[in-house]
Amino acid sequence: GENVEQHPSTLSVQEGDSAVIKCTYSDSASNYFPWYKQELGKRPQLIIDIRSNVGEKKDQRIAVTLNKTAKHFSLHITETQPEDSAVYFCAASNAGNMLTFGGGTRLMVKP
């Protein structure tokens, strides 16, 4: 089955700096890669996603890149703000729409 590895597990940045979180996946059949933000005690919220036929996608301060050959994808957050502090999860799924999640990254943005 699919296996998703996520790094780093914790990330501390100064407000205004950029943050990068990286994930690798094992199943070449995976074709959908969402990123979720989860605040303490809350449900995962989709922040951006990318499909396997696209190499990069951007939405304001958030961008995701995908390298299908190397089987890795990354989340980039620019101009970080304290409200970006949360746990971020990457995930991968194939045509069956069953998500395999990474272990999560706790992002702390210091004011």
Next chain:
Amino acid sequence: GVTQSPTHLIKTRGQQVTLRCSSQSGHNTVSWYQQALGQGPQFIFQYYREEENGRGNFPPRFSGLQFPNDSSELNVNALELDDSALYLCASSFITGGGEQFFGPGTRLTVL
């Protein structure tokens, strides 16, 4: 949106529990995930048109039902201490990789 009940639940080892989910109207697929403290969600199973459509690495004492009225259930028999977790349901269209909409979760504690 997606709703779940109850919000919190406390059970003792060996008991049985039923968790409920109401999918977003019109969605034909519901997936259930288990999220242990400090970890990413783990896929339990998925239901499509009232039939189990895929299953993760969970024993048969985890079972489910999906009903025609956009509601579904997760049943867990013979509860173990390690079953303590946040249980999330997510609804979607089974379109070969697409956004899943998560409910707020049910926090299950097994004593």
